[in-house]
Amino acid sequence: MKSLKDIEKKYTPEEMAEGLVFPGTQNPKERETALAEFRKFRKKIASVQSEKSKTISQLLQLKFLMEDYLNADTFNEDFHFGYFLKEYIRRLEKKNKEFAHEIDIDPTELSQVINKHRKPAEKLVFRLEIHSNKNFPAIMWFRLLEKERMYEVLHDRDLINSERKYVTQKLEFSF
Amino acid sequence: MLLKDTATGNKLEAVVEPVTSKDFKIIKKDNARFDKFDWNRYERQEVYKLRLKNDETILGLTCLTEHTDEATNAIEIELLEVSTENIGEKKKLDNIGGCLIAFACREAFKRGHDGCVFLTPKTSLIAHYSAKYGFHHIALKTTQRPEGLMVLYGNGSRKLIKKYLEQ
Numbered sequence: 001m002k003s004l005k006d007i008e009k010k011y012t013p014e015e016m017a018e019g020l021v022f023p024g025t026q027n028p029k030e031r032e033t034a035l036a037e038f039r040k041f042r043k044k045i046a047s048v049q050s051e052k053s054k055t056i057s058q059l060l061q062l063k064f065l066m067e068d069y070l071n072a073d074t075f076n077e078d079f080h081f082g083y084f085l086k087e088y089i090r091r092l093e094k095k096n097k098e099f100a101h102e103i104d105i106d107p108t109e110l111s112q113v114i115n116k117h118r119k120p121a122e123k124l125v126f127r128l129e130i131h132s133n134k135n136f137p138a139i140m141w142f143r144l145l146e147k148e149r150m151y152e153v154l155h156d157r158d159l160i161n162s163e164r165k166y167v168t169q170k171l172e173f174s175f
Numbered sequence: 176m177l178l179k180d181t182a183t184g185n186k187l188e189a190v191v192e193p194v195t196s197k198d199f200k201i202i203k204k205d206n207a208r209f210d211k212f213d214w215n216r217y218e219r220q221e222v223y224k225l226r227l228k229n230d231e232t233i234l235g236l237t238c239l240t241e242h243t244d245e246a247t248n249a250i251e252i253e254l255l256e257v258s259t260e261n262i263g264e265k266k267k268l269d270n271i272g273g274c275l276i277a278f279a280c281r282e283a284f285k286r287g288h289d290g291c292v293f294l295t296p297k298t299s300l301i302a303h304y305s306a307k308y309g310f311h312h313i314a315l316k317t318t319q320r321p322e323g324l325m326v327l328y329g330n331g332s333r334k335l336i337k338k339y340l341e342q
Contacts, residue, residue, distance in 0.1 A: 019257030024295030
């Protein structure tokens with residue numbers, strides 16, 4: 001572990017700021033004083049935060065949660081297309097009916113998609129990209145559907161078995 | 176997120192992941208590359224590493240502390256270190272520090288803190304954290320801590336995420 005003086009001898013302040021963050025005080029009293037001051041600042045910025053900025057924060061949170069879920073190897077039954085769609089609408093503080101009107105989708109269809117009683121049509125996905133001004137691109141929603149489909153195919157053999165009767169010829173070997 | 180090879184100008188894809196106990200052993204052994212701080216003191220905290228997508232070599236480390244109480248509502252960058260060969264004028268890869276700070280900003284949005292991130296600067300680095308990453312300086316009204324804190328939030332955090340993570 002190098003001392004600050006040693007580090008300062010080797011690098012310019014600019015180089016240090018680019019690649020280093022030093023630990024703060026280890027003194028609990030000093031740390032609490034600093035945090036108390038920070039809280040005052042935090043309160044101030046929260047009090048002047050606009051509604052638009054709050055909405056952006058909420059939507060960014062949703063987008064990053066979605067991205068991380070899509071990049072994870074695990075499947076979570078709760079995180080289906082309808083869940084993220086419902087969250088998108090909720091964070092915009094809109095009623096389902098109002099949102100359905102904005103993207104010209106039948107409110108019943110929207111409700112069925114949200115409640116997982118119906119698969120979303122392509123047009124809904126494309127309209128979501130347009131409604132969100134490309135902040136939630138169609139490809140993201142399709143990846144979500146693909147993840148759900150992959151899980152279904154892997155875990156529900158009946159999906160494939162129900163088609164068995166239609167295949168009259170198959171390969172005789174297996175790799 | 177992309178790093179830049181300073182010799183060729185090529186962009187290289189990188190990832191940020193949680194540090195495992197195996198990684199801590201590597202960091203301890205490889206202490207010439209991470210010689211500024213004692214990372215093993217932070218083993219029980221939230222520590223992340225940055226590496227190239229196709230290479231296991233650790234290129235940067237950061238320790239984050241999440242302040243979930245309503246009044247603080249932010250993520251603190253407690254510690255950050257870029258590997259020795261990637262810091263200073265002879266660095267091989269660029270943007271490691273920026274990607275790690277932008278990662279903290281992204282986490283601060285993802286966890287519902289409005290992108291609010293802060294760190295404790297050394298006095299000589301205050302202006303540079305502002306110039307390089309857009310941090311705001313809060314001068315604390317205490318005699319013990321003349322350096323204050325550096326804060327990034329909202330639009331400032333979004334800009335950093337766009338610059339370093341969404342290239």
